[in-house]
Amino acid sequence: MAVMLTTLLSDIFFLPEWGKAYATQDLGESKVFEFATGYGHIYYQFVVRPIPIALGDVNYYDTITPFGQSGPVIISCAAGRRKELAAAFDAEFQKYCIANNIVSEYVRFNSCVKNAEDFKEIYSIDNRGITMYIDLSVGDYFLEEFKSSTRQQVRRALKNNVEIEYDYTGATIDEFHRLYEIMAKRNNIPNHYRFSKELLAESFSLLEGKQFIIYAKYEGQYISAAMYLHHGDFLHYHLSANDPEFFNVAGNSLVLNEGCRWGVENGKKQLHLGGATSDVLYRFKRGFTKTEPLDILTGKKVRNETIYNLLVDYNLSRGIIENPEHFPLYRG
Structure with a gap:
């Protein structure tokens, strides 16, 4: 069943192993909720997080989808019944949330498969910007997708005798993380948003x-790297790491x-660059890329309004809500 499910899930961010690998980044536990009827099947992976506010003797939780883009996804559905299936899923998941003291839900939908379209009547949908991708199905991505200035940069690297090295096992994770930390510090990325070396090592x-890493080496030294993910038709430029001293x-x-060359040779249709x-x-x-970007869509839903309002009021009374636009507001 697990093998069959893997083939039905169209992008890596839906896979159970993805949730297990990245749940700790969201400080929670990976869970899966599946809903199946005689006319359809929905798969939903999410992270359950404890809410750090005490209300009596009950522990409350909220959910967020794992880092990346996933959300509930319809695996199969009879013709003309997608809306009905989504509504039935919502009713069952509501019961699940009440039974498990889940107060609110935040979904990062998948831009590749556009699953937000099936659930737009279930969640309050927000547009969080755009994500870019390279169309690898064109005849020649280098000529048809890359701008002339980008092609010149690639040629410059080759002229400088920059070499390429692959790591499919994570054996060089120390080197990747060194470059990643240089970039993170240079861009002032807060510590709680950074990926630990231990998490990245375990993800392999x-x-x-x-998953694999592609390195650029110059005069024997690692100067640039990207961690790529792949499943089905999609390849993802997941994490990049660069030493700015060698940007020239x-x-x-x-x-x-x-990465594009690898994607084409391995039958991938799109290389997603992110936002x-x-x-x-x-x-x-x-x-x-000359391809039009895709929207980054998120969904939010309060599953227990009474408790949600109590949590918000409690933190408002303490004066610790800094961002009134944040969802859930009690974490603002």
Whole structure:
């Protein structure tokens, strides 16, 4: 059944092993809720987090989908019954939440498979920006997707004799994390948003055969790297790591070009680059694709309004809610 389920789930972020690998990043426990009827099947992976507020003797929780993009996804459905199936799923998951003291739910939907469309009447949907991807199904991604300035960067790296190295097992995770920390500190990424070396090392065991690192090396030294994920038609530029002292030799551009080459050779249709937190990063990623970006959509839902309001009121009375736009508000 597990093997069959893996083949039915279209992107790596839906896989059970993904939830197990990254649940700790969201400080919770990975769970799966499956809903099946005679006319359809929905699979939903999420992380259950304890709410650090005491209300009597009961412990309350909320949920968030694991880092990445997933959410509930319809695996199968009879023609014309998707809306009915989503509503039935929602009713059953509501019962599950009440039985398990789950107060609220936050979903990061998958831009690749666009599963938010099936659940837009269930959740309050927000647009959180855009995510970019390279269309690997074109005749020649280098000419048809890359901008001329990006092609020049790739050629510069080759002219500088930058070399490519692969790691499929995580044996070089120390080196990757060294480069990752250089980048994280340079971009002032808070500690709680960074990935630990231990988590990344363990992910290679849990995601065996679905994750690898591509390095750029210059004069024998690792200067740039990207961790790639893959499943089905999709390849993901998951994490990047660069030493800015070597930006002039364009190793990061060569690493992305190599990722595209690997994707084409292994039958992938899209290489997802993710979003951008700065204008510089946006321009860099946009240089690799002429394809229109996809929307990043999230969903939110209060599953127990009474308890939700009590939690919000409690933290408001303590004056510790800093962001009134955050969901759930008691964590703001």
